[in-house]
Amino acid sequence: MRVNGAFIEVDCFQKNKGDNMVCGDTFVSHKFKEEGRVISVMSDGLGSGIKASVLSTMTSTMLLNFAMMNEDIVAAASTILKTLPRDEVRKISYSTFCMCDIDCFGNTRIAEYETPAYYLFREGKFVDVPKKRIPVERDDMPNTALWLSEFPMEKEDRLIFFSDGVSQSGMGRRNMPFGWENGAREFIRECVTRNPSVSATELARRIVTEAEKNDGYCLKDDTSCCVIYMRKPRNLLVCTGPPFDEKNDANLTKLVMEFPGRKIICGGTTANIVSRETGRKITLDIDDMDISGNDLPPSSRMEGIDLITEGILTLSKVERILSEEDTDNHNRPDGPAEKIIRMLYDSDKITFLVGTRINIAHQDPTLPVELEIRRNVVKKIKYLLETKWLKDVDITYI
Amino acid sequence: MGKIELKICMGTMCYVMGGAELRAAVDSLPREERERINVSYAPCLGNCNDGGEPPYVQVNGRTIARVSSSNLIQILKEELHNAL
DSSP states (O other), rough: BBBBBBBBEEEEEEOSTTOOOOOOOEEEEETTTTEEEEEEEEEEOOOOOSHHHHHHHHHHHHHHHHHTTTTTHHHHHHHHHHOOOOTTTOOSSSSEEEEEEEEEEEEEEEESSSOOOOOEETTTTTEEOOOOOEOOOOOSSOOOEEEEEEEOOOHHHHHHHOOOHHHHTTTTTBHHHHHHHHHHHHHHHHHHHHHOOOHHHHHHHHHHHHHHHHTTSOOSEEEEEEEEEEEOOOOOEEEEEOOOGGGHHHHHHHHHTTTTEEEEEOOOOHHHHHHHHTTTOOOOOOOGGTTTTSSSSEEEEETEEEEEOHHHHHHHHHHHHHHHHHSSSTTTTOOHHHHHHHHHHTTEEEEEOOOOOOOGGGGGGOSSSSSOOOHHHHHHHHHHHHHHHHEEEEEEEE | OOOEEEEESSSHHHHTTTTTGGHHHTSSOHHEEEEEEEEEEEEEOOOOTTTOOOOOOEEEEEEEOSSOOHHEEEEEHHHHHTOO
């Protein structure tokens, strides 16, 4: 996703009301790689629990599906608004939503319905974007309207939108009788001033955690925050496997050492090649073997490389974690696969440099574990990173 | 009394074929014997690229194939005895 070389980082962090097992807010996002377009939708279902979750899931996924079929977001949002069921007691619709569509040039369109107003944070200040009211006819709910904003996103801009769990957190407390709405602005400003490159993931997490604190660590509503950050891409190289032709060993080392970003090497042979070509020593972190739940060979260190791990077993575990997880889990152990996962999550543009030499020893059918072919595992990881985590991923074979 | 240099391979094949348990085997030795062994680890000793018989270790620079916990202890005890 490029706008003047920038990357659009999108992430959402959610916490459930009280002890609820599900969140009544839903966030969905889709990246169109070929078009360089990102669509994100957040919906808040009326009430909380399963019913709210079903309502918000239906609203957000239908909006996303309309938009994916190239329906204009105003038309999509109006259609949904006309069909949303109405709560007979409260006389309000069953869900609210905010939908954001950013194209490859950074042109942004946001349609809001009854959610707290989003924030656009640019160069240390909040920018007030003019909004257009678009009435939607509904006999049972007069004065129903969408709010549409259109503006170009610029490099280093942040868009922050959240459910009322954030803006109404702390409501009734002496220092915030009407909730956290103004305090949230100050909090965001402070977070970004303190750490100007704070990621979308981290900022969303901090906002929700602060809202939880406002509610005395027992949230009174489902709380979600989505941050879209147009940032300079954070590059990561994952080099795995020796080159098909040994003559390319020097070339592989050069590509790794000259890569502008963080570097991971997965595979003992590959690490040995880089160590031999650069004359740098590899040191194993044997403490990794003491981490409970770690079933992988330990990671290693080398000057100039951020992480060295074993190859195929570790990558297979990375693939398994990526396919099982839907949100960034901060409580996972600190084994080699988890270290890779953390670095993948903290990167925007990920390049896999895959050596194509087949390790004959891995092809023995009597082996006690399934050792997959490296290229297949990397392809699965690429697919998961692109679809679930909206990363830019490239694979280069050597 | 001389010290023994033991290098355990942590490559994929060696790890899968039992290399992961060798560290515990070395640690199970009596303290006075354990203190005479310098244990280090290698990301891959590069022995099983053409078939091979993992797991591998190096004892004082000598490569030994198909090592199990029990025969590693035996090998180490012999080396310790020879180094006295």
